[in-house]
Amino acid sequence: MFEVLGISSQALFGQLLIGLINGSFYALLSLGLAVIFGMLNIINFTHGAQYMLGAFTAFFLLRYAGMGYWWAIVVAPLVIGLTGIIIERLFLQWLYKLDHLYGLLLTFGLALMFEGTFRNFFGSSGLPYSVPPELQGGRNLGFMFLPNYRAWVVLFSLAVCLATWFVIERTKLGSYLRAATENPTLVRAFGINVPRMITLTYGFGVALAALAGVMAAPIYNVSPQMGSNLIIVVFAVVVIGGMGSIMGAIVTGFGLGIIEGLTKVFFPEASNTVIFIIMAIVLLIRPAGLFGRGA
Amino acid sequence: MKLADNALGGPVRMLAKPNLGEGFAFALMAAALIVAPLFAYPVFLMKALCFALFACAFNLLIGYVGLLSFGHALFFGWAAYVCAHAAKVWGLTPELAIASGTAVAAVLGAIVGALAIRRQGIYFAMITLALAQMMYFFAVQAPFTHGEDGIQAVPRGRLFGLVDLADQTNMYVMVLVVFLAGFLLIYRIVNSPFGEVLKAIRENETRAVSLGYKTERYKLLAFVLSATFAGLAGATKALVFQLASLTDVDWPMSGEVILMTLVGGLGTLFGPVAGAFFMVTLENYLTTIGQWVFVVQGAIFVVCVLLFRRGIIGELAQFLRIKL
Numbered sequence: 001m002f003e004v005l006g007i008s009s010q011a012l013f014g015q016l017l018i019g020l021i022n023g024s025f026y027a028l029l030s031l032g033l034a035v036i037f038g039m040l041n042i043i044n045f046t047h048g049a050q051y052m053l054g055a056f057t058a059f060f061l062l063r064y065a066g067m068g069y070w071w072a073i074v075v076a077p078l079v080i081g082l083t084g085i086i087i088e089r090l091f092l093q094w095l096y097k098l099d100h101l102y103g104l105l106l107t108f109g110l111a112l113m114f115e116g117t118f119r120n121f122f123g124s125s126g127l128p129y130s131v132p133p134e135l136q137g138g139r140n141l142g143f144m145f146l147p148n149y150r151a152w153v154v155l156f157s158l159a160v161c162l163a164t165w166f167v168i169e170r171t172k173l174g175s176y177l178r179a180a181t182e183n184p185t186l187v188r189a190f191g192i193n194v195p196r197m198i199t200l201t202y203g204f205g206v207a208l209a210a211l212a213g214v215m216a217a218p219i220y221n222v223s224p225q226m227g228s229n230l231i232i233v234v235f236a237v238v239v240i241g242g243m244g245s246i247m248g249a250i251v252t253g254f255g256l257g258i259i260e261g262l263t264k265v266f267f268p269e270a271s272n273t274v275i276f277i278i279m280a281i282v283l284l285i286r287p288a289g290l291f292g293r294g295a
Numbered sequence: 296m297k298l299a300d301n302a303l304g305g306p307v308r309m310l311a312k313p314n315l316g317e318g319f320a321f322a323l324m325a326a327a328l329i330v331a332p333l334f335a336y337p338v339f340l341m342k343a344l345c346f347a348l349f350a351c352a353f354n355l356l357i358g359y360v361g362l363l364s365f366g367h368a369l370f371f372g373w374a375a376y377v378c379a380h381a382a383k384v385w386g387l388t389p390e391l392a393i394a395s396g397t398a399v400a401a402v403l404g405a406i407v408g409a410l411a412i413r414r415q416g417i418y419f420a421m422i423t424l425a426l427a428q429m430m431y432f433f434a435v436q437a438p439f440t441h442g443e444d445g446i447q448a449v450p451r452g453r454l455f456g457l458v459d460l461a462d463q464t465n466m467y468v469m470v471l472v473v474f475l476a477g478f479l480l481i482y483r484i485v486n487s488p489f490g491e492v493l494k495a496i497r498e499n500e501t502r503a504v505s506l507g508y509k510t511e512r513y514k515l516l517a518f519v520l521s522a523t524f525a526g527l528a529g530a531t532k533a534l535v536f537q538l539a540s541l542t543d544v545d546w547p548m549s550g551e552v553i554l555m556t557l558v559g560g561l562g563t564l565f566g567p568v569a570g571a572f573f574m575v576t577l578e579n580y581l582t583t584i585g586q587w588v589f590v591v592q593g594a595i596f597v598v599c600v601l602l603f604r605r606g607i608i609g610e611l612a613q614f615l616r617i618k619l
């Protein structure tokens with residue numbers, strides 16, 4: 001243990017780790033928002049609620065089916081992704097020809113409905129979800145104590161983010177996706193079923209949110225409003241990074257998480273607001289966002 | 296307002312004459328509101344009027360400039376805080392307390408507007424939401440807002456030092472005057488040359504730029520005006536309920552004003568008023584069902600967006616083939 005500027009290394013690196021974990025969730029969620037926006041031209045306000053639903057699915061699986069964390073991390077994204085596909089078919093598909101704002105309003109309404117329903121049954125207090133036995137405990141790195149589960153969250157979300165980047169930027173499927181984002185009509189003319197691709201993209205983006213929710217369940221409690229607080233911060237992250245670039249979303253997500261963690265150490269009063277302040281500064285200096293391609 | 300034809304580019308001479316339908320509808324609304332306290336509980340009416348003004352202010356942006364602000368609770372809530380603080384701690388008279396709340400909302404509107412208009416469309420909504428959330432956290436931390444308790448037992452005081460507003464009738468008259476004045480001012484703004492430029496920006500911003508209009512300045516001024524009226528509504532509300540609290544600055548309040556305007560009809564003159572009365576009445580009946588209120592609000596959002604985009608007044612105007 002040592003000290004930096006009068007702050008013990010345990011506190012400093014502990015907050016950095018929390019920052020990295022928050023950053024993992026920012027990255028996963030803003031990545032999903034960016035992928036959905038690219039294909040659907042809709043900002044998915046339900047994203048936070050779907051993150052919450054992922055966490056609750058993990059909780060239900062454990063309580064009513066005896067299926068633990070490793071089941072949940074596979075099943076919850078599938079189930080919530082499937083509900084996403086239903087939402088896209090039932091509601092969103094009618095909005096593509098309208099102003100973008102209607103998509104935001106409709107998904108906001110859906111988010112209110114999900115959150116309200118869960119608040120009604122579970123109140124606003126959190127429900128505990130324990131760390132899986134394989135990942136309990138931790139190791140002493142000399143300068144800090146690193147809980148195994150937290151290391152897993154950071155590494156696994158980084159892996160998921162990079163895998164998503166790889167699929168979209170480096171594979172044939174990804175090239176179809178990118179082409180359909182640029183010019184859906186032309187891609188359809190090549191015989192590719194673009195509407196189905198749009199539906200599946202929404203399902204995938206939603207599944208990412210649910211995955212983040214499952215990973216968050218053991219760290220934060222499972223609670224109905226866990227998503228609505230997060231989604232507003234993620235919106236700021238998206239404004240800062242711009243939605244044009246997948247890698248941009250990942251880098252901005254992790255970077256802002258770390259900055260937020262450091263703010264908690266050096267200037268705790270601003271830790272809630274630092275991301276919004278950074279957003280304001282970025283808007284002044286680079287209105288298109290750090291990785292944006294024009295406003 | 297000389298800005299429109301001198302400072303900001305070319306003149307537009309298209310002053311719309313107030314049309315007969317709108318004039319008649321306004322007279323009908325004013326008459327209904329004057330006799331309403333005979334039939335309904337005054338505090339309920341005052342609440343609805345404050346929200347109606349709030350929704351009209353919000354509609355000035357979404358309906359006439361096409362900008363969706365997801366952070367209007369910021370102006371409503373902070374004006375309420377400042378008004379309540381001015382009336383309770385500084386002991387200002389009600390008109391000065393409301394004026395100071397409104398002025399703060401205008402300043403906040405200038406700052407938030409200047410930042411938010413740097414991006415368009417969907418980003419504009421996200422930026423206003425994020426900035427409003429930031430100011431919400433300030434409200435949680437700032438000592439003068441009293442955190443979870445809010446500023447309670449705000450004295451209504453004596454208007455101009457003469458009229459006792461503790462009397463429910465006097466208070467109602469004042470709120471009604473504030474609402475009607477705000478409504479008419481917004482009508483005047485929307486139908487001025489300035490308002491015509493705003494509508495041009497809504498329809499095709501690139502075109503408006505190519506015609507020589509500095510659209511950024513028009514958007515900023517519209518944003519400040521909208522924030523100011525939202526502040527006026529919030530400050531008045533603080534005196535009506537004698538309370539300013541975190542509910543007023545939190546994001547569900549921003550959602551609520553969007554919903555009111557959407558239900559009534561985006562871009563219609565009377566829509567926000569109808570929407571506000573509809574939602575306040577509905578919530579009055581729904582107070583017993585707890586958290587289901589959110590579910591009902593969410594469902595109304597979904598239904599309005601999918602099936603009912605013109606809103607109550609929009610559909611009515613379509614049916615009667617008049618402009619409302």
